[in-house]
Amino acid sequence: MKTKIFFTSLVILIFLASIAPVSAESLNTADPEVKTIAPPDHNKLAEYYENEAKEMNLKGEEQKKLLKEYEIHSYYYGREGQDFQAHHEALLNKYEKAAERNSEMAAAHRKMSKTVR
Template identity: 40%
Template sequence: MNIKFGKYLVVLPMLSILVACAQLSPMEAQNTESGKIISEAKTVNDHENLINYYDKLANEMTVKAEEKRKLLEEYENHSQHYGRRGQDYRSHTLANIRYYEQEASEAINHAGYHRKIVAELQRNEYAKSVDRPELVNNPKIKARLSETENLKRN
């Protein structure tokens, strides 16, 4: 009995060290990286890239949800082939469909948010060029104008 207790005292700290040193799951690492990209987006091009990313993600999630709907239809049409596990398959598939639809909806919302940002950035850029008609077709001077305006503000 004393030997078993000693083994637990040795194994417990080892397990706690392993748990503490475990890396982030790939999904958590990806979320951290994408959060950094989103927070650093400042230009129209950055936001357009995010719009493309979210549109692509929404399309992928919609396709996956449709695949799961077809699978659900298979379970319901041929439930006799699946026996008792059929209910588990059905409920799991319904949960997957809800998840994919929710992710698609969130991606569409994120894309819409970035579209609004792009529209606002483009409107501001258009307003700057109208203020000085000679700058309409000269992006170099626009950049200098923006820098001098920032210096005046500070």
């Protein structure tokens, strides 16, 4: 029993000793690499957000098609149809808000890229 406790405590101590230097190094802010962070490229960020907005718009269009299908053939779905409709309406709302937010972020980064120059 004493040998199990000894080896368990030894393993725990080795583990703690291996973690300690890593955490001490990560807190070192005097590292010159940390100070040389490049400024963000606002044009690339704007393009990224524009692409995300387009993707969210495409997903929203897909949800609209599914909702239209439900309206036309609601009798296919039975009782679960209302859950289907509520689910896809919620997704449509989520995708529309995400597209709007991504468009706002793209516009903000376009504006920042003009002021940086």
